[in-house]
Amino acid sequence: MADAMPTQRACDRFRVPGAVAGYRILSSRNPRKGFDEETCPVFDLSRGGLCFWTQEPLGIDQKIYLEITVPGEASPLGLYGAARWIRPNPGLAYKHQVGVQFNPYGDKKGQNSPVALIRLTALEESYAARKASIPAPPKF
Numbered sequence: 631m632a633d634a635m636p637t638q639r640a641c642d643r644f645r646v647p648g649a650v651a652g653y654r655i656l657s658s659r660n661p662r663k664g665f666d667e668e669t670c671p672v673f674d675l676s677r678g679g680l681c682f683w684t685q686e687p688l689g690i691d692q693k694i695y696l697e698i699t700v701p702g703e704a705s706p707l708g709l710y711g712a713a714r715w716i717r718p719n720p721g722l723a724y725k726h727q728v729g730v731q732f733n734p735y736g737d738k739k740g741q742n743s744p745v746a747l748i749r750l751t752a753l754e755e756s757y758a759a760r761k762a763s764i765p766a767p768p769k770f
Contacts, residue, residue: 641676644758648701651682656693671724672698677750679711679731683724688713700753707749709742
């Protein structure tokens with residue numbers, strides 16, 4: 631497990647109370663449908679990535695597909711990305727924190743839809759105005 635987190639982020643983080651993520655590990659050797667976990671709490675989110683809590687550890691640079699469910703939104707937000715850092719959450723219900731960097735936005739294979747960027751920007755405008763301050767995820 632790695633403990634290095636980026637020191638600077640290109641996008642502001644914001645919290646969406648009640649948001650959860652389901653993820654599927656992407657592997658050409660073992661393609662499958664369905665999710666590895668379905669209701670992982672999202673700690674914070676940005677146009678560039680997210681931090682969520684999970685029961686199972688992911689590998690650094692592990693490619694994943696996420697569906698983020700936001701209360702009040704008509705449909706989940708589907709995004710591709712890679713795990714950039716993982717930390718333990720000892721003594722908590724979810725055993726691991728995972729930091730994900732989203733793939734670039736565009737129309738090429740492996741990129742996230744520009745529509746996803748529009749939706750994330752709208753969420754950011756809505757929820758960032760509500761935040762007082764966002765504490766960092768717990769460090770252990």
